[in-house]
Amino acid sequence: MALLNIEKAIKRDDVASRFKLSIIGSQRARELYEKKEDTLPPQVEGYYKNITIALAELVENKIDFEEEDNE
Incomplete structure (x- = not known):
């Protein structure tokens, strides 16, 4: 079982919450x-599972993302 330091990803300025982390991670996993x-x-x-790969990428700052305006 992969152990990821999720708290490290949540402390990023562009993530800031576990809910946002789960949305970003699921979108990246879908891309993969x-x-x-x-x-x-x-x-x-x-790592073998797409969601674990996506979260590991976020924890290790390997990928960047942009937020879209919903207006």
Whole structure:
């Protein structure tokens, strides 16, 4: 079982809550699962499940994201 330091990811200025972390992680996991041409390949090794890979990328600051305005 992979043990990730989720608190480290929550302390990032652009994440700031576990709810936002779960949304970002699930969106990245979906990107990894669907594998389109323009999808960034996994940036960490040693994990098998897409959600674990996505969360590890966030914990290790391997990926960046932008928020969209919903207005």
